[in-house]
Amino acid sequence: MDKVPSGQNKIKTFLGCILAASFFWLMNVLNKDNYSIKLNYPLAIEYDNSSFVPMQPLPKRISVNVSGDGWSLLQKSWLNFNALPVVYKVLNPNKASFINSTTLTDQITELFPDLHVNYVVSDTFELNFERKISKIIPIRVDSAAINIRDGYVISSIINVSPSLISVDGPVSLIASYPDTIRVSVPTPKIQNNYDESLPIPLPVSPLVEVSHRDVYISFEVAQYLNDISQ
Known part of the structure; x- marks a missing residue:
C-alpha cells in the first residue's frame, strides 16, 4: 500500500513548484528585449585645475535612461556602482556654463555597446569656473x-x-x-x-x-x- 505524503512534505513540494515556476518565469523575462531602466552612473569632470577653479560642486553621478534585453540591464544595474566613471572633459572652462548632454550621451553609448542609450537626465549639469x-x-x-x-x-x-x-x-x-x-x-x-x-x-x-x-x-x-x- 502506497505511503500517503505528510502535510510537511506537501508544503515542501508546493514551495518547490513555486520556486521552479518563478525561476523559469524570470529566465523568460530576462531574455526579452525592449526593457527600459534608469541607471545612476559615476561621472568624472576633467579640466585644467592648475588654471581654473569650479565655483560650485561638480556633479559626480548622472542618471541615464537605457533600454535593452533583461540580462544586459540586470548586469548594468547591478555593477554600475563599481564601474569606472564616465569622463567628461571641459576644454574651455572659462566659457563652459553647462555639460553638453549630447556629447555625454555619445560617450555613454560607447560604454554600453549592448544597450540603447535613450537620453541623459540633465538636471544638475550647470558649470561655473573662474580663472585661478x-x-x-x-x-x-x-x-x-x-x-x-x-x-x-x-x-x-x-x-x-x-x-x-x-x-x-x-x-x-x-x-x-x-x-x-x-x-x-x-x-x-x-x-x-x-x-x-x-x-x-x-x-x-x-x-x-x-x-x-x-x-x-x-x-x-x-x-x-x-x-x-x-
Missing part, C-alpha cells in the same frame, strides 16, 4: 599696539616667520584679500621675551588655498632702569 590666480601677501606685526608692561621695552627686532604667504584661488575671491596682513599680539603687559605662534587673520574658503595659517612671532623684552645718578 596667485597672490603674495606680506605679513606685518602691529608693533604700535603691542602691550608692554611699564618699565619694559622691546629690545630686539620683531621676528616674523613666514614674512610672506601665498593665496591661490578664483579671481573674484583673491581680489578681496588684503595687500598686507597686519597681525596683532594679544598678550597684555608683556615683560618677558615673547615667542608665540598666532593665527593669520584671513577668511577661510574651500575655494582658496593658503600656504600658511599661522605665523611665528618673537622678540626680546628688557627692563630699563631710571638714571639714579642725578
Whole structure:
C-alpha cells in the first residue's frame, strides 16, 4: 500500500513548484528585449585645475535612461556602482556654463555597446569656473599696539616667520584679500621675551588655498632702569 505524503512534505513540494515556476518565469523575462531602466552612473569632470577653479560642486553621478534585453540591464544595474566613471572633459572652462548632454550621451553609448542609450537626465549639469590666480601677501606685526608692561621695552627686532604667504584661488575671491596682513599680539603687559605662534587673520574658503595659517612671532623684552645718578 502506497505511503500517503505528510502535510510537511506537501508544503515542501508546493514551495518547490513555486520556486521552479518563478525561476523559469524570470529566465523568460530576462531574455526579452525592449526593457527600459534608469541607471545612476559615476561621472568624472576633467579640466585644467592648475588654471581654473569650479565655483560650485561638480556633479559626480548622472542618471541615464537605457533600454535593452533583461540580462544586459540586470548586469548594468547591478555593477554600475563599481564601474569606472564616465569622463567628461571641459576644454574651455572659462566659457563652459553647462555639460553638453549630447556629447555625454555619445560617450555613454560607447560604454554600453549592448544597450540603447535613450537620453541623459540633465538636471544638475550647470558649470561655473573662474580663472585661478596667485597672490603674495606680506605679513606685518602691529608693533604700535603691542602691550608692554611699564618699565619694559622691546629690545630686539620683531621676528616674523613666514614674512610672506601665498593665496591661490578664483579671481573674484583673491581680489578681496588684503595687500598686507597686519597681525596683532594679544598678550597684555608683556615683560618677558615673547615667542608665540598666532593665527593669520584671513577668511577661510574651500575655494582658496593658503600656504600658511599661522605665523611665528618673537622678540626680546628688557627692563630699563631710571638714571639714579642725578
